[in-house]
Structure formats: structure tokens, C-alpha cells
Amino acid sequence: MSNYVAIRKWADEEVSSQRADKARIAIGLGTCGIAAGGNAILEAAERTLANNEEIKADVVSVGCIGICYKEPLLDIEIPGQPRLSYGPVTPGETKKILENVFIHNIYEHKKALAVIDDDAFSEIPSWNEIPFFAPQERTVLRNCGFIDPEKIEDYIANDGYAGLSRALLDMTPEAVVKETLDAGLRGRGGAGFPAGRKWTIAADNIHTLRESQPDLPSYGYVICNADEGDPGAFMNRSVLEGDPHSVIEGMIIAGYAIGADYGYIYCRAEYPLAIDRLKLALEQAREKNLLGENILGTDFSFDIKLKEGAGAFVCGEETSLIASIEGDRGMPMPRPPYPAQSGLWGIPTIINNVETLNNIPVILSKGAAIWAEKGTEKSKGTKTFALTGKVENTGLIEVELGMSLRQVIYDIGGGIPDGKEFKAAQTGGPSGGCLPKEQLDLTIDYEALAEAGSIMGSGGLVIMDESTCMVDVARYFLTFTQFESCGKCVPCRLGTKRMLEILTRITEGKGKIEDLDALEELAPSIRDSSLCGLGQSAPNPVLTTLKYFRSEYEAHILDGRCPAGQCKALITYTIDKVDCVGCVVCLRACPVDAITGAKKEIHIIDTDICTRCDTCRQVCKFDAVLIDGNLL
Amino acid sequence: MKKITLTIDHKKIEVPEGSTVLDAARAAEVYIPTLCDDPLLEPFGACRLCIVEIDGYRGLPTACSTPAADGMQVRTSSAMIETNRKTSMNLLLSDHPLDCQHCVANMRCDLQYVAAYVGVRGDNPYQGEKRSYELDDSNAFYNRDLDMCILCGKCVRACDEIQGRQAISFGYRGFSTKITAPFDLPIWESNCESCGRCVDMCPTGALFDKSQLKHGLPTGETKTTCPYCGVGCGLIVETKNGEIIGVRGDRENSVNEGHTCVKGRYGWEYVQHPDRVKKPLIRKYLLEGKKKSEIDKSSSDWEWAETSWDTALDITASNLAQIRDSHGADSIGFLTSAKCLNEENYLMNKLARQVIGTNNIDHCARL
Numbered sequence: 001m002s003n004y005v006a007i008r009k010w011a012d013e014e015v016s017s018q019r020a021d022k023a024r025i026a027i028g029l030g031t032c033g034i035a036a037g038g039n040a041i042l043e044a045a046e047r048t049l050a051n052n053e054e055i056k057a058d059v060v061s062v063g064c065i066g067i068c069y070k071e072p073l074l075d076i077e078i079p080g081q082p083r084l085s086y087g088p089v090t091p092g093e094t095k096k097i098l099e100n101v102f103i104h105n106i107y108e109h110k111k112a113l114a115v116i117d118d119d120a121f122s123e124i125p126s127w128n129e130i131p132f133f134a135p136q137e138r139t140v141l142r143n144c145g146f147i148d149p150e151k152i153e154d155y156i157a158n159d160g161y162a163g164l165s166r167a168l169l170d171m172t173p174e175a176v177v178k179e180t181l182d183a184g185l186r187g188r189g190g191a192g193f194p195a196g197r198k199w200t201i202a203a204d205n206i207h208t209l210r211e212s213q214p215d216l217p218s219y220g221y222v223i224c225n226a227d228e229g230d231p232g233a234f235m236n237r238s239v240l241e242g243d244p245h246s247v248i249e250g251m252i253i254a255g256y257a258i259g260a261d262y263g264y265i266y267c268r269a270e271y272p273l274a275i276d277r278l279k280l281a282l283e284q285a286r287e288k289n290l291l292g293e294n295i296l297g298t299d300f301s302f303d304i305k306l307k308e309g310a311g312a313f314v315c316g317e318e319t320s321l322i323a324s325i326e327g328d329r330g331m332p333m334p335r336p337p338y339p340a341q342s343g344l345w346g347i348p349t350i351i352n353n354v355e356t357l358n359n360i361p362v363i364l365s366k367g368a369a370i371w372a373e374k375g376t377e378k379s380k381g382t383k384t385f386a387l388t389g390k391v392e393n394t395g396l397i398e399v400e401l402g403m404s405l406r407q408v409i410y411d412i413g414g415g416i417p418d419g420k421e422f423k424a425a426q427t428g429g430p431s432g433g434c435l436p437k438e439q440l441d442l443t444i445d446y447e448a449l450a451e452a453g454s455i456m457g458s459g460g461l462v463i464m465d466e467s468t469c470m471v472d473v474a475r476y477f478l479t480f481t482q483f484e485s486c487g488k489c490v491p492c493r494l495g496t497k498r499m500l501e502i503l504t505r506i507t508e509g510k511g512k513i514e515d516l517d518a519l520e521e522l523a524p525s526i527r528d529s530s531l532c533g534l535g536q537s538a539p540n541p542v543l544t545t546l547k548y549f550r551s552e553y554e555a556h557i558l559d560g561r562c563p564a565g566q567c568k569a570l571i572t573y574t575i576d577k578v579d580c581v582g583c584v585v586c587l588r589a590c591p592v593d594a595i596t597g598a599k600k601e602i603h604i605i606d607t608d609i610c611t612r613c614d615t616c617r618q619v620c621k622f623d624a625v626l627i628d629g630n631l632l
Numbered sequence: 633m634k635k636i637t638l639t640i641d642h643k644k645i646e647v648p649e650g651s652t653v654l655d656a657a658r659a660a661e662v663y664i665p666t667l668c669d670d671p672l673l674e675p676f677g678a679c680r681l682c683i684v685e686i687d688g689y690r691g692l693p694t695a696c697s698t699p700a701a702d703g704m705q706v707r708t709s710s711a712m713i714e715t716n717r718k719t720s721m722n723l724l725l726s727d728h729p730l731d732c733q734h735c736v737a738n739m740r741c742d743l744q745y746v747a748a749y750v751g752v753r754g755d756n757p758y759q760g761e762k763r764s765y766e767l768d769d770s771n772a773f774y775n776r777d778l779d780m781c782i783l784c785g786k787c788v789r790a791c792d793e794i795q796g797r798q799a800i801s802f803g804y805r806g807f808s809t810k811i812t813a814p815f816d817l818p819i820w821e822s823n824c825e826s827c828g829r830c831v832d833m834c835p836t837g838a839l840f841d842k843s844q845l846k847h848g849l850p851t852g853e854t855k856t857t858c859p860y861c862g863v864g865c866g867l868i869v870e871t872k873n874g875e876i877i878g879v880r881g882d883r884e885n886s887v888n889e890g891h892t893c894v895k896g897r898y899g900w901e902y903v904q905h906p907d908r909v910k911k912p913l914i915r916k917y918l919l920e921g922k923k924k925s926e927i928d929k930s931s932s933d934w935e936w937a938e939t940s941w942d943t944a945l946d947i948t949a950s951n952l953a954q955i956r957d958s959h960g961a962d963s964i965g966f967l968t969s970a971k972c973l974n975e976e977n978y979l980m981n982k983l984a985r986q987v988i989g990t991n992n993i994d995h996c997a998r999l
């Protein structure tokens with residue numbers, strides 16, 4: 001019996017004995033769950049159990065299942081019965097639901113979100129029928145929210161480490177590289193470089209190095225890029241928190257494939273939960289001989305170290321990341337040499353994103369052909385996105401590549417809230433582009449996004465509605481990229497600064513029409529002559545907003561007007577004479593006493609005093625406060 | 633070593649493997665503007681002025697960092713290159729004080745030269761905030777005026793790669809990026825050894841010798857060897873009106889490739905100091921042939937008097953001979969100096985062992 005078969009048997013037994021006669025109460029404790037108050041739910045559940053001896057159940061924490069707008073989530077799984085998911089719940093509701101289900105056998109169906117199984121309860125939809133999940137395709141998130149990320153047996157019982165076992169026991173390293181190449185998996189960290197190609201180059205270089213210098217302490221490294229610095233992105237975090245072993249398994253397979261002997265996970269220090277879970281997972285994997293010396297009884301040895309990053313966006317760039325691990329300031333270096341030629345400590349190194357590595361075990365256990373059934377011809381598989389902004393359902397989603405933006409925004413996202421109009425979708429994080437309504441039918445794949453002037457990036461997807469000012473959006477993203485520029489190269493350090501100054505001027509109503517020429521000159525120059533991806537992509541928000549929303553820039557400059565009513569210097573607050581009932585609420589709330597009037601009299605705003613803080617509009621119960629004459 | 637052949641602007645050139653495109657261009661005598669490259673430092677790729685076009689390469693690779701390859705076709709000028717280069721130069725100048733006449737680096741500033749080469753004309757289309765810092769004059773020998781700094785990183789790399797001190801590095805991010813000593817303290821509080829290599833490499837007026845504040849450009853330069861120790865570093869002594877106004881390392885000297893220690897670079901003021909002893913001094917009583925036991929030390933006999941080399945040497949020689957004859961050769965010891973050349977040390981050895989007849993000889997480097 002091979003070591004793996006024994007480990008699998010152990011895991012299956014563990015899991016079934018844990019579940020056979022005991023119910024499981026699972027609480028979503030990803031960062032989103034915690035932020036929504038998950039810990040209070042956990043406490044409430046534990047207290048309820050302590051007070052009711054007749055409830056026999058284990059309380060466990062699971063990672064994020066993706067439906068963040070319904071957190072905190074409470075799942076109940078009773079042996080022999082389908083798993084029910086409730087959310088969002090309060091501590092009080094938790095107590096009530098648990099007592100009803102376990103003691104009174106009453107299922108609070110109205111509160112239930114979905115049943116994580118077939119249609120056992122006709123009045124509750126199955127989770128993959130609810131609109132948020134129905135169009136999704138879960139490969140990367142296969143385990144997130146389902147397994148206990150702190151138990152290796154849960155992962156193994158769900159086919160975990162089966163890919164590693166196949167690779168190590170049945171395949172040569174070359175065959176593993178080929179399988180990855182055949183799958184057509186492209187890097188999920190942003191650039192979309194085929195993982196198999198990167199591995200081939202590294203494997204060749206490691207081989208040559210071994211031949212030419214037989215006495216080196218190590219010949220190759222695998223680095224997992226878990227820096228995830230894009231503001232608002234949490235795809236990688238959810239995977240690390242909800243399924244840490246999948247990434248570790250991917251790294252070990254990568255190490256075997258290219259002939260590396262060491263791995264590093266570079267995880268941002270702002271992800272404490274991910275770090276804790278990774279540490280635990282690494283220990284568990286070592287204990288089960290899945291990591292360390294002679295893995296699964298073979299000659300292959302490989303270990304992984306965790307390195308915490310100190311929170312610079314640019315440290316996600318691969319050469320900076322290497323400098324940072326080496327103890328230097330994270331500043332990009334020109335390539336070539338590429339890391340696969342000369343990387344960490346000058347040794348051939350592959351750097352792959354969390355999600356890239358998370359796909360590897362599936363490719364190895366199911367085979368490249370099955371994995372590659374999903375996706376388009378050039379963009380295979382699925383991709384996770386952090387869907388945020390002005391959309392009904394926000395959260396972590398995973399879709400087959402090739403799905404249209406429209407489907408993501410309207411089917412999964414449930415459309416734009418408050419009956420507002422869709423205006424733009426920003427893909428690819430702070431250096432991605434803003435795509436307008438006309439591009440809604442664009443398919444989400446690497447080529448189509450690039451063609452439209454944006455990028456896939458690592459999976460940020462921000463939806464904006466009509467109340468968003470596109471000039472202000474460009475300014476906002478430039479503020480980020482300028483602040484995070486490492487300062488090394490001229491076009492990025494100074495070019496983004498000058499663009500930011502121009503954009504700020506325009507939003508302050510001080511723009512000149514020549515400013516648009518300067519932006520149009522600067523943006524391509526910065527793109528074409530910056531050293532690293534940060535500078536090269538920083539102009540994207542400017543380029544795309546100029547391309548798709550030029551009239552908005554012109555309105556700011558030529559008409560002194562912000563069409564979205566956002567730019568403070570360009571808007572005026574007035575009170576509608578018809579709708580104002582003279583209730584004095586706004587008058588009292590105004591912090592600078594800009595409003596005059598008396599009870600039952602129409603109020604008036606003195607625009608010279610008004611600081612456009614928006615307080616009056618927010619407090620008015622009669623929608624009588626207007627911006628530029630419009631109700632926003 | 634394996635050679636590779638490439639073409640730069642229609643010129644074929646053969647260079648050793650491992651050369652960069654910039655190395656090859658220099659060998660072919662094709663000028664490519666650079667501000668952050670130095671042949672003595674590792675490629676860095678910061679200024680983005682050395683961009684070129686290479687067949688089969690995407691975008692605009694930088695010549696300084698791209699390895700030359702066999703059969704490569706390189707173009708150093710095109711509309712695309714010129715536009716981007718001009719933008720980078722205009723951006724650099726948009727954050728640089730523009731009063732060259734009052735700048736210490738006037739006429740020896742690479743930024744000035746390269747800007748002239750690129751040909752930026754008329755009003756700079758990019759105007760905005762300029763960085764402004766307090767002058768750091770804490771170091772005894774050089775000042776740091778970071779308003780002038782273009783962040784080429786040469787000083788940082790010189791300190792790390794050549795001097796091995798790592799006294800300075802990049803600090804902060806974005807527009808606020810600056811070269812700093814640890815914790816942004818004044819440079820004097822860092823572990824800077826004042827070798828001055830950063831000053832030597834700085835392409836602008838951001839780092840300059842304090843002595844440059846007093847004098848303008850030198851009118852003469854003399855190649856010489858450093859007198860301080862036996863290494864024999866090559867120096868270039870800068871002079872004006874018959875006075876030394878500065879010293880820098882001689883890059884063409886294979887011993888030090890332009891590098892010096894603090895003494896060689898900054899310890900030259902003694903040369904023209906009024907207190908400097910330029911002729912031999914001898915106690916008066918020796919000139920008068922008196923004995924030490926016969927004189928009163930409070931009298932003028934004990935005072936120093938100028939004399940000629942011949943007289944001083946004669947008196948020294950005869951006294952040494954007399955001591956040897958009356959007390960034996962081993963009553964005399966010789967101590968030589970690291971400031972002497974090998975040849976001089978050899979001769980001292982001869983003098984001790986053969987002329988005087990003692991083995992009592994040692995060298996300051998052993999003490």
C-alpha cells in the first residue's frame with residue numbers, strides 16, 4: 001500500500017468518524033466573515049451548545065464561500081441530512097436557529113439561504129440554484145467554505161494531495177511539466193504567462209546548473225506570490241484562508257516538476273489569518289510526510305518557508321519580491337535575467353500566484369484535458385474575481401473564462417442597486433482600465449480585455465454606476481499608483497506624479513484643455529518606457545477613461561461641470577422650493593451654517609459658505625437637496 | 633572568451649559574451665545617452681534614457697541592462713525612442729532646479745550634457761511640484777543637496793558595490809522617494825567613511841565636495857600617485873592659480889579604477905598649509921657641533937633651525953655612525969612606513985642590515 005493510500009484512508013476515517021454521528025455547525029470565518037461579525041456568531045453558537053446539552057454538534061470555522069454580502073453565515077450539517085446555510089445571522093438568531101433545528105426540529109426555512117445539496121427541502125433553493133452561485137464554476141474555490149481549513153484530513157478526504165501523489169509516484173518531472181503545459185494554464189497573478197512555459201525554462205536552467213556546478217546547496221526555488229496588494233482584492237486571501245493546502249500542494253508539485261528543492265510563500269503581513277493557517281498547514285503536511293524529506297517515501301525532498309511582506313504594492317512584482325526576500329528594499333530590477341534564469345540568491349526560481357498554484361493539484365489529479373474543458377481557446381479554466389462596488393451582490397466569485405461582463409454584473413452581481421444605471425467596470429486592480437456600457441458584452445479573457453485597453457490583472461472587478469465621476473476615478477487610482485511607485489524609474493515616479501497633478505487640477509475645476517494633450521502624451525510614454533509592470537500599467541485608468549469618457553473630462557474643463565455631481569469644486573447644492581417643507585433639519589445639521597430659513601419656510605443654501613460636505617442632502621427626508629439642480 | 637557580433641545602427645561590432653548592448657554601443661563608438669549607468673556598476677535601469685529598439689524585442693529595451701546577443705540588430709534612434717526619451721528628460725527637469733549658472737556642478741554635470749543632447753526646447757510641458765529638502769552639510773568633506781538629486785542610484789550602488797559600506801539607500805516611495813542614510817539621519821551619523829565615491833559618481837550637483845563651494849572649475853589637472861600608502865592609487869589633482877582645489881581618483885589607473893579612501897580624496901589641504909614643514913629642521917646645537925649634554929634646553933641651542941637636505945643628512949649619518957661605534961649596531965632600530973614605496977622599504981632594509989649591521993627593523997603595518 002503506497003503511503004498516499006494509507007494517508008487517504010486515515011483522512012477518510014477521520015472525517016467520517018468526526019461526522020458520522022455528530023452534527024457540524026460551520027461558521028464562515030474568513031476575513032469577510034470576521035469583519036461581518038463572525039466571531040460573535042461563533043461565540044453565540046458555542047454558548048448555545050454549552051447551555052443545551054442535548055445539542056450534540058461540533059462547531060467549526062470554515063473559509064469564505066464567496067457570498068460576502070450574506071455574511072456572517074451559519075451552516076448546519078446533520079448526519080444524513082443536507083447542509084443548510086443561513087445568512088446573514090445575528091448572535092440572537094444563531095441561538096434561535098440552533099435551538100429550533102436541534103431541539104424542536106423546526107427548520108427556520110425563511111432565514112435559510114440555501115441548501116448545500118440537492119432539493120431536499122423544496123422551499124429552500126439549492127445553493128447552486130441561487131442566482132449568485134448558478135452561473136459560477138468552482139475549481140479554485142472548490143473547497144473554500146466547505147472544508148475546515150485547519151484540518152488536513154478534510155482536505156485529503158476531498159481529493160487533496162491526490163495530484164501530488166500521482167505526480168510523484170506515477171510521473172516523471174518532465175511529464176508533470178508537460179501536463180501543465182498541455183492544460184494551457186496561464187498565470188493568474190496578472191500577466192497571464194503560461195505556467196508550463198515558465199516551468200520548462202526553469203527546469204532547463206536547473207538542469208544545466210546541476211550539471212555545471214555539482215556542489216551547490218540548492219538549485220531551484222518555487223515562490224508562491226501571496227502579496228495581493230491590489231486595494232479591494234481578496235481572491236488570494238480567501239484561498240489561503242479557506243484552502244491553504246491546495247496552494248502548498250501546488251508548490252510541491254511545481255518543485256518536483258522543475259527540480260527545485262525549496263519553496264517560499266511570500267504573504268503580506270496584513271493577512272494574519274492566512275499566515276496562521278498556512279503555518280498550521282505546513283506543519284500538518286510535514287507531519288504527514290507530504291512535505292520535507294523523502295516525500296511520500298520517494299527520493300524527492302522539498303520544504304517551504306513562509307516569508308511575510310511588509311506591505312508595499314510593488315513587492316508583488318517578481319524581481320522586487322525576490323529583493324524583499326533577500327532582505328533588500330523591494331525595487332524592481334530589469335529583466336532579463338528572468339527569475340527562471342537567475343532568481344532568488346541567483347538561482348533559477350519560478351514565481352507563481354496563489355491561484356495559479358491552486359489549480360495545479362486539479363490539473364494533476366483530474367488530468368490536463370478535463371481541467372482544460374473550461375474556458376476559451378487561449379484562456380483556459382476559471383478565474384476568481386473580487387466583485388465589488390455598485391452592484392447588488394458583492395463577493396468572491398469564480399467564473400469560466402469567456403463569460404461576458406454583462407453576465408457577471410447582472411446575473412451573478414444582480415445588477416446595479418437603487419435603480420441606477422451602470423456606468424463602468426474596472427478590471428485588473430488599480431492599474432486596470434475602465435470599460436463602458438458598450439463593452440458589457442466583452443468576454444472575460446486575457447486577449448479581449450487587453451484589446452479593450454484593460455487587463456485581467458489578478459481579479460479585481462469594481463462596478464461603477466452613474467454617480468461615479470470617471471475623472472475622479474482616474475485620479476483615485478493614480479493616487480494609489482503614484483504613492484506605491486517604488487520611485488526608481490523616471491517615467492513612473494515623475495510621470496504618474498504629473499498625471500495625478502493634472503487630474504487633481506481638473507477635478508478641482510482648474511483644468512485647461514491643454515491638460516488633455518499632456519495626459520495623452522504622458523500616458524503612452526509612461527506605459528512604454530517604465531521599468532516594471534507598475535509603471536507600465538499605471539496609465540491604464542487614464543487611457544481608458546480618456547478613450548471612453550472623454551466628454552466627462554471636457555465637461556469639467558470647458559463647462560466647469562462635473563456630470564456625475566461628485567467633484568466638490570464643480571457642484572452647487574440647492575434646496576428645491578417645491579419639495580422643501582421647512583423642517584430645519586438640514587439647517588441644524590449644516591456644520592458651517594450655510595443654510596438659512598425658518599420653520600415652515602423654504603430653506604436656502606449660501607453657496608459661498610457651503611463646503612459641499614453633503615450633510616444636508618443626507619439628512620433631508622424629503623429629497624429636497626439637489627446637486628447642480630439634480631436629485632442624485 | 634566567446635565573442636558575439638551584433639549590429640548597432642548599421643555598424644557591426646564584436647564584443648565578448650556577457651557584454652550589454654550599451655557596452656557594445658560604446659565599443660562601436662555609438663553614443664547612447666545614459667544617466668544611471670556606470671561601467672563600474674551593475675546595470676540598474678532607472679533613468680530610462682538609454683532605450684533602444686531591437687529586432688524581435690518587445691517595446692523599448694534599455695541598452696544598459698539588455699545582454700548583447702549574436703546577430704542582434706539594434707537601433708539607437710527612431711521617432712518612438714526620441715519621443716519617449718524627451719518625455720523622460722522633460723519629466724526629470726520638471727523636478728529639478730533650473731539655475732545651472734549658480735550650481736556647483738555647472739559644466740561638469742551629466743544631466744546638463746544629456747539634456748543638451750536630447751534637445752529639450754521651449755517651455756517644459758510638464759510643470760508641477762518640485763521636491764525640496766534641507767541641505768545636509770553634516771559631513772566634513774562633502775554636502776548633499778537632494779533638491780538636485782535625480783535618483784539615479786549611482787551613489788547608493790557605489791557605496792554598496794565598490795566601497796561595501798551600504799551607508800545610504802533609497803527611502804520612502806513615489807514622488808517622495810529620496811536617498812537617505814539609515815532612519816533618514818544626517819549622513820555624518822551613518823557609517824559613511826567619506827571615501828567620496830558617491831560624490832565622484834553623482835551626475836548632478838546633488839553631491840559635491842565642500843571645497844567646490846569656494847572654487848569654480850579647475851584650470852589644470854595633474855595625474856599623480858597618492859602619497860598616503862603603498863597601494864599606489866592613481867589620483868587626478870585639480871588645480872587653479874597654482875593651488876590644489878580638489879582631488880579625485882583616476883579611473884584610468886588599474887590599481888584603483890578611480891576609487892580612493894578618505895585620505896587620498898580629501899586629505900590634501902596639508903599640501904599647501906602654512907604650517908607645513910617644507911625644508912629639514914634641525915636643533916641648533918647640532919648645527920654648531922655641540923653635544924646634548926653640554927646645552928641648556930631653555931636656551932636657543934635647543935630651538936629648531938632650517939637647514940639644507942645635505943647638512944641634515946650628513947649630521948644624521950655621522951651621529952648614527954658614532955652611536956653604532958660607541959654602543960654597538962643593535963643599539964639602533966629602524967621603523968619604516970606604509971607610506972613608503974616597496975623600493976624605499978627595500979632600501980631601508982639594506983641600510984639597517986648592511987650599512988648599520990642590525991636586524992632591528994620593523995614596519996608600521998606590523999605594529
Ligand SMILES: Cc1cc2nc3c(=O)[nH]c(=O)nc-3n(C[C@H](O)[C@H](O)[C@H](O)COP(=O)(O)O)c2cc1C
Binds near residue numbers: 186193226230351458
Ligand atoms: C506592481 C506589481 C504588483 C504585482 N503584484 C502581484 C501580486 O500581488 N500577486 C501576484 O501573484 N502577482 C503580482 N504581480 C505579478 C508578478 O510580477 C508575477 O508576474 C506573478 O506573480 C507571476 O505569477 P503567475 O505567472 O502565476 O501569474 C505584480 C506585478 C506588478 C508589476
Ligand code: SF4
Binds near residue numbers: 531
Ligand atoms: S515602473 Fe515604477 S514601480 Fe516599477 S521600477 Fe519604475 S518606479 Fe519602480
Ligand code: SF4
Binds near residue numbers: 782786
Ligand atoms: S545623489 Fe547623485 S548619485 Fe545619488 S541618486 Fe542622487 S543624483 Fe544619483
Ligand code: FES
Binds near residue numbers: 666668676682695696
Ligand atoms: S542608463 Fe540605462 S536606464 Fe539609465
